[in-house]
Amino acid sequence: MHHLTQRELLMLDENLRLARSMARFAQSCAQQMTDPQLRAICQQIAVDHQQDYQTLSRLLGAQPF
Amino acid sequence: MPFTGTGNPYYTPPSGQPFHTAGGIGAGSIQEPTAQAAMAAPGVSGTAALNDRELMEILLVQHKFAAQTMTNTILESTSPQYRQECINILNRDFTHQRMIWEAMNQRGWYQPPSPQLPQQQQHTAASAQWS
Numbered sequence: 001m002h003h004l005t006q007r008e009l010l011m012l013d014e015n016l017r018l019a020r021s022m023a024r025f026a027q028s029c030a031q032q033m034t035d036p037q038l039r040a041i042c043q044q045i046a047v048d049h050q051q052d053y054q055t056l057s058r059l060l061g062a063q064p065f
Numbered sequence: 066m067p068f069t070g071t072g073n074p075y076y077t078p079p080s081g082q083p084f085h086t087a088g089g090i091g092a093g094s095i096q097e098p099t100a101q102a103a104m105a106a107p108g109v110s111g112t113a114a115l116n117d118r119e120l121m122e123i124l125l126v127q128h129k130f131a132a133q134t135m136t137n138t139i140l141e142s143t144s145p146q147y148r149q150e151c152i153n154i155l156n157r158d159f160t161h162q163r164m165i166w167e168a169m170n171q172r173g174w175y176q177p178p179s180p181q182l183p184q185q186q187q188h189t190a191a192s193a194q195w196s
Contacts, residue, residue, distance in 0.1 A: 004144055011138040012147070018134060019154075022127055029120045038117055041168055045124070045161050052154045059147055 009060075016056045023049035118174045121165055125175075128162040 004012065023046050030042035115123075135155040142148040169175035 004147060008138075008142055008144065008147060011134075011141060015135065015138055015151070015154075018131055022131060025127065026124065029124060032114065033117045033120060035117050038121065038168060041164050042120075042124070045164075048157050048161065052157065055150055055154070059150060 004059075012056060012060055016053060016060065019049050019053040019056060023053060118169070118172070121169050121174065125162065125165045125169065128158055128165060132158045132162065 026042045026046035026049060030039050030046060033039045033042060132155060135151055135158060139148055139151045139155065142151060166175060170177075
């Protein structure tokens, strides 16, 4: 893989944290909401952000340290 | 110079901590924005649970912020693979934002401002001309 610049690594780190936070918050919302349709939306969002987190983790893992 | 983030309200950068590694998250002090944490936030009276509307509003704001952050990342990227992955994530953010907005709009929680009447538009234009 193309080596990422220092700036890209910093932004990747921030996006990784954001993806994890959003996944956990959406999961929390899915458990607390009363409307079944909204719960389903939150569940889908949580799953997608977990996948985003894994994708970004793979990119970071491919970088030499 | 330590990384201080770019305005993420949920991220407190760890001092002297390395980047995340693919195998797991570092020991940085991440403030998880769980719904429970939001309830216990200073300024929120008591521990009354946030309702569906309030949680959806937070989700919507989160996605707007995430889309802006990811756009900056894409604009700064030099790696084609990294850029493409970020574009894919950004497109999902847009899809989520639309889903959230539509759900809120259907329930009357997010109404777009009604268009101005022609008479009001003329008045506004006249005011602007003489101001």
